[in-house]
Amino acid sequence: MTTESPLLRRFVFLALALAITAGLVALAVAVLAPDGWTVAEALILLCYLGTVPWSALSAANALVGLVILLGARDPPAAVLPALRAARPGPPQGRTAIAICVRNEDMAAVLPPLGRLMDGLPAAHFDLWVLSDTPDGAAAEAEAAAFHAFAAGRPNAHYRRRVGNEGFKAGNVMDFLDHHADGLDHFLCLDADSEMTPEAVLRLVACMEADPRLAILQQLIHGRPATAAFPRLFQFGMRQGMRAWATGQAWWQGDEGPYWGHNALIRIAPFRDLCRLEPLPDGSRILSHDQVEATRLHAAGWKVRVLPDDTGSAEGNPPTFGDFVTRDLRWAGGNMQYLALLRLPGQTLMARWQLVQAILLFLGAPLWCAILLLAGVNALTGGGAATPTGLLVALLAATWACHYAPKLAGYAEVLLKPALADRYGGRAAFARGAAAEILFTTLMEPARLMAQTLFLLALPFGIKVGWVPQNRADRGVAWADAARQFWPPTLAGAVLVVLFAAASPLALLLAAPVLASLLLAIPFAVVTADRDVSARLRAAGVCALPEELPARPRQGDIRSDGFI
Numbered sequence: 001m002t003t004e005s006p007l008l009r010r011f012v013f014l015a016l017a018l019a020i021t022a023g024l025v026a027l028a029v030a031v032l033a034p035d036g037w038t039v040a041e042a043l044i045l046l047c048y049l050g051t052v053p054w055s056a057l058s059a060a061n062a063l064v065g066l067v068i069l070l071g072a073r074d075p076p077a078a079v080l081p082a083l084r085a086a087r088p089g090p091p092q093g094r095t096a097i098a099i100c101v102r103n104e105d106m107a108a109v110l111p112p113l114g115r116l117m118d119g120l121p122a123a124h125f126d127l128w129v130l131s132d133t134p135d136g137a138a139a140e141a142e143a144a145a146f147h148a149f150a151a152g153r154p155n156a157h158y159r160r161r162v163g164n165e166g167f168k169a170g171n172v173m174d175f176l177d178h179h180a181d182g183l184d185h186f187l188c189l190d191a192d193s194e195m196t197p198e199a200v201l202r203l204v205a206c207m208e209a210d211p212r213l214a215i216l217q218q219l220i221h222g223r224p225a226t227a228a229f230p231r232l233f234q235f236g237m238r239q240g241m242r243a244w245a246t247g248q249a250w251w252q253g254d255e256g257p258y259w260g261h262n263a264l265i266r267i268a269p270f271r272d273l274c275r276l277e278p279l280p281d282g283s284r285i286l287s288h289d290q291v292e293a294t295r296l297h298a299a300g301w302k303v304r305v306l307p308d309d310t311g312s313a314e315g316n317p318p319t320f321g322d323f324v325t326r327d328l329r330w331a332g333g334n335m336q337y338l339a340l341l342r343l344p345g346q347t348l349m350a351r352w353q354l355v356q357a358i359l360l361f362l363g364a365p366l367w368c369a370i371l372l373l374a375g376v377n378a379l380t381g382g383g384a385a386t387p388t389g390l391l392v393a394l395l396a397a398t399w400a401c402h403y404a405p406k407l408a409g410y411a412e413v414l415l416k417p418a419l420a421d422r423y424g425g426r427a428a429f430a431r432g433a434a435a436e437i438l439f440t441t442l443m444e445p446a447r448l449m450a451q452t453l454f455l456l457a458l459p460f461g462i463k464v465g466w467v468p469q470n471r472a473d474r475g476v477a478w479a480d481a482a483r484q485f486w487p488p489t490l491a492g493a494v495l496v497v498l499f500a501a502a503s504p505l506a507l508l509l510a511a512p513v514l515a516s517l518l519l520a521i522p523f524a525v526v527t528a529d530r531d532v533s534a535r536l537r538a539a540g541v542c543a544l545p546e547e548l549p550a551r552p553r554q555g556d557i558r559s560d561g562f563i
Contacts, residue, residue: 006251006253006254009250009251009253010251012251013060013064013250013251016060016063016064017056017057017059017060018056020055020056020059020060020401021052021053021056023397024052024055024056024394024397024398024401025048025049025052027390027393027394027397028045028048028394029045030387030390031386031387031390031391031394032044032045032383032386034385034386034387035384035385035386038377038380038382038383040373040374040376040377040380040382041377041382041383043369043373044370044373044374044377047366047367047369047370047373048366048370050362050363050366051363051366051367051370051398053359054359054360054363054402055398055401055402056401057356057359058244058401058402058403058404058405059400059401059404060247061243061244061247061248061404061405062240062243062244062247062404062405062407062408063247063404063408064246064247064250064251065242065243065244065245065246065247065248065250065307065405065408066243066247066408066411066412068246068247068250069242069243069246069408069412070412070415070416075246075307075308076246076306076307076308078250079246079249079250079305079307080206080249080304080305080306080307081210082206082207082209082210082213082216082304083202083206083306085206085209085210086202086205086206086208086209087205087209088205089205090121090124091121091124091201091204091205091208092208093124093183093184093185093204093208094124094125094126094182094183094184094185095124095125095126095183095184095185095186095187095200095204095264096125096126096127096128096175096180096183096185096186096187097113097116097117097120097125097126097127097128097186097187097189097200098128098130098172098175098186098187098188098189099113099127099128099129099130099189099190099191099193100130100132100168100171100172100188100189100190100191101129101130101131101132101133101142101191102131102132102133102164102191103133103134103138104133104142104191106141106142106145106146106149107145108191108192109191110145110146110149112193112194112195113127113129113149114149115196116194116195116196116197116200117153117155117156119196119197119198120197120200120201122154122155124204125155125200126155126156126157126183127153127155127156127157128157128158128159128175128179128186129146129156129157129158129159130159130161130171130172130174130175131143131158131159131160131161132160132161132164132167132168132171133160134164135162139160142160143158143160146158157179159175159179161174165284166276166284167284167286167288168260168288169274169276169284169285169288169292170284172188173271173274173275173276176267176270176271177271180267180271183267184266184267185204185207185264185265185266185267186264186265186267187200187203187262187263187264187265188260188261188262188263188264188265189261189262190260190261190262190314192223192314192315193220193261193262193313193314194223194313194314195218195262195311195312195313196311196312198310198311199218199310199311199312200264200311202306202311203216203218203264203306204264206264206306207264207266210302212300212301212302213266213301213302213304214265214266214269214270214296214301214302214303215258215263215264215265215266215270215292215293215296215301215302215303215304216263216264216304216305216306217256217257217258217259217262217263217303217304217305217306218262218263218264218305218306218308218309218312219241219242219245219305219306219307219308219309219312220241220259220261220262220309220312220313220314221234221237221238221241221309221312221313221314221544222234222237222238222313222314222315222316222544223313223314223315223316223546224544224546224547225315225316225318226533226537227318227319227527227528227533228526228527228528228529228532228533228536229317229318229319229320229323229527229528230315230316230317230318231533231536231537231541231542232435232436232439232527232536232541232542233316233323233436233439233443234316234544235432235433235435235436235542235544236406236409236433236436236437236439236440237316237406238309238409238544239405239406239408239409239410239412239413239433240403240405240406240408240409241309241405241409242307242308242309242409242412243404243405243406243408243409243412244405245305245307246307247405248305248307249304249305249307252305252349253304254297254302254303254304255297255302255303255347255349255350255353256293256303256304256305257289257290257293257303257305257353258289258290258292258293258303259289260288260289261314262312262314266301269296269299269301270292270296273295273296273299273301274291274292274295274296276288276291276292279336279339280339283336285333285336286329286332286333286336287330287333287334287336287337287357290337290353290354290357291337291340291354293350293353294346294347294350294351294353294354297346297347297349297350297353298345298346298347298350313546318474318528319474319476319524319527319528320443320476320523320524320527320528321476321480321481321484321485321524323447324447324450324484327447327450327451328450328451328454330361331361331451331454331455332454332458334357334358334360334361335358335361335455335458337354337355337357337358338358340354341354341355361451361455362455363448364448364449364451364452364455365451365452365455365456367448367452368448368449368452371495371510371513372495372498374506374510375495375498375499375502375506375510376498378499378502378503378506379498379501379502388505391509392509395509403440406436410429410433413429414426414429414430422545422548423543423544423545423548424540424543424548428540428543431541432541432542432543435541435542436542439527441512441516442515442516442519442523443516443523444516445488445512445513445516445517446485446488446516446517446519446520446523449487449488449491449517449520450485450487450488453487474528475525475528475529475530476524476525476528476529477525478521478525481520481521481522481524481525482521484524485520485521485524486521488516488517488520489517489518489520489521491517492514492516492517492518492520493518495510495514495517496514496518499514
C-alpha cells in the first residue's frame with residue numbers, strides 16, 4: 001500500500017475525523033456530567049452526538065485541504081491526476097454546452113453564453129439551450145430572444161419540451177436521447193452559470209486524458225453581486241469551498257460528488273446509467289445530481305472534482321428569503337435519499353455520499369433541540385455545576401469545527417500575500433472576512449430554524465417542487481419578510497423568556513443564537529436594501545478578484561498557467 005493508495009488515504013482521513021469526534025464528545029461529556037445527569041442533559045448529549053459527524057467531517061476536510069493548499073505547488077493537480085496528464089491543443093471530440101432554463105430572463109442568460117461560445121472553436125463545440133418553459137408569452141419571448149442571439153452562430157441550438165417530466169434530470173436525458181448524436185461530452189450549466197473558454201477547454205483536456213472519467217465537476221464561485229446578501233454570503237462560501245473540495249478530493253478520489261452544473265460529463269455512460277426512475281411513491285428525484293454520481297461509481301466510472309474555481313461561476317440568491325426558499329427545496333430533495341440508501345448495487349462511498357447529503361440538513365433540528373433542551377435544563381435547575389470555562393471551550397470548538405473550511409480558506413489567503421493581493425491586500429481581505437463572519441452569525445441560526453420547521457412538516461405531506469428561482473436584485477418589504485420569518489422570530493422571543501428566567505449567564509451564552517432568531521425579519525430587509533448594498537460596494541467590503549483591478553505579483557502564476 002503506497003501513499004497514493006486511495007484506501008490508505010481514506011484510513012488516514014477516517015482516523016483524523018474520529019480523533020476530532022472523540023475530542024468533541026469528550027469535551028461535551030465533561031461539560032454535561034460534572035454533577036450527574038438530568039434527563040435534559042442526556043438528551044442534549046444524544047442530539048449533540050447526531051451533529052458531531054458533520055462537524056468532524058468539516059474539520060477534517062478543512063485540515064487536509066489547508067495542508068495541500070499551503071504545501072503543494074499546484075494544489076488542484078495534486079488531487080486530480082487527469083489535470084497532470086492533460087495536454088494542450090484543440091479537443092479531439094465534440095462537446096455540447098447544455099444549459100437548462102425554465103421561465104428565465106434570457107437577457108441575463110444569453111450574454112455569458114455568447115462570451116463563452118465566441119471563445120471556443122466552433123468545430124468542437126455546440127450550444128444547446130434546453131427549455132422547460134411552459135407554453136405562453138414567456139415561451140414565445142424566450143424563443144425570440146434565442147433566435148436573435150443565434151443569428152450568425154450556426155452551432156447554437158434551441159429545444160423546448162412541451163412537458164416538464166423529471167424536472168431538470170428529465171430535461172437533460174431527453175436531450176441526450178434525441179439530440180446528442182455525434183457528441184462525446186456535454187457541459188451541464190444552470191441558467192445562472194458562467195464559465196470562461198479557458199476553463200471549459202481545461203475540463204475537456206482532462207476528460208480526454210482519462211477515458212474512464214465520466215464526470216469532472218469544477219469548483220464554482222459566486223459571480224460579483226450588487227446586493228448585500230449574496231455579496232457577503234459568497235465571500236465566505238468561496239474560501240470554504242476551496243479548502244473543503246481540496247480535502248475531500250484527496251480522500252474520495254475517483255468516487256467524488258456531482259453538484260449538477262459547471263461539470264463536464266461523458267455522454268455514453270451517463271445516458272446508459274443515469275436514467276432516474278420515480279421513487280416508490282411516484283414522485284421524482286429532485287436532488288438528482290448525487291444519485292447520478294452514485295450510479296456511475298457503482299459501474300466503475302470515475303467522478304472527480306477539480307478543486308479550482310478559476311473561470312467557473314454561478315449566481316446566488318439575491319435575498320435571504322430567496323436563499324431560504326432554495327435551501328428548503330434542496331433539503332426536501334436530500335431527504336429523498338433516505339429511500340435510496342437501501343438500494344442494491346451501490347459502493348460504500350456512494351452510500352456515504354448520500355448520507356453526507358442527508359447530514360447537511362439533518363443537523364438543523366438537532367441544533368434547535370439542543371437549544372431548547374439547554375434552556376429547559378437551566379430553568380429546572382440542571383447544569384448548576386457546569387464549568388463555565390469548559391462550556392465556552394465546547395461552544396468555541398464546535399463553532400470552529402463547523403466553520404473550519406471557511407476558516408481554513410481565510411487562513412490560506414492571509415498566509416499567501418500574492419493571493420491576498422487579488423482581494424485588495426490582507427487588510428481589505430481581513431475586513432471582508434470579519435464582515436462575513438458577523439453576517440453568518442446573524443444568518444445561520446434563523447436558517448437552521450427554517451430548515452427545522454420545514455423538515456418537521458415534511459412527513460405530513462408538504463410538497464417540494466422545482467419552481468423558477470428569483471435571480472434579480474430587489475428590495476424586500478417588511479411585510480414580506482414578516483410573512484416568511486415570523487416563525488423564527490416567535491421562537492426567538494419564547495427562548496429569550498426561557499433563558500432569561502433561567503439565569504443571566506444562560507441568556508448571555510445563548511445571546512448570539514437568540515439575536516439571529518429575533519432579528520430574522522430586519523436581517524432579511526437590511527441585507528436586500530439597495531442603500532446598504534451600495535455602501536458595501538462603495539467601501540469595497542467583501543470585494544471579489546473579478547471586480548478589482550488585477551495586481552499580479554511574482555509567484556502568482558501557477559504551473560497550469562492560471563493566475
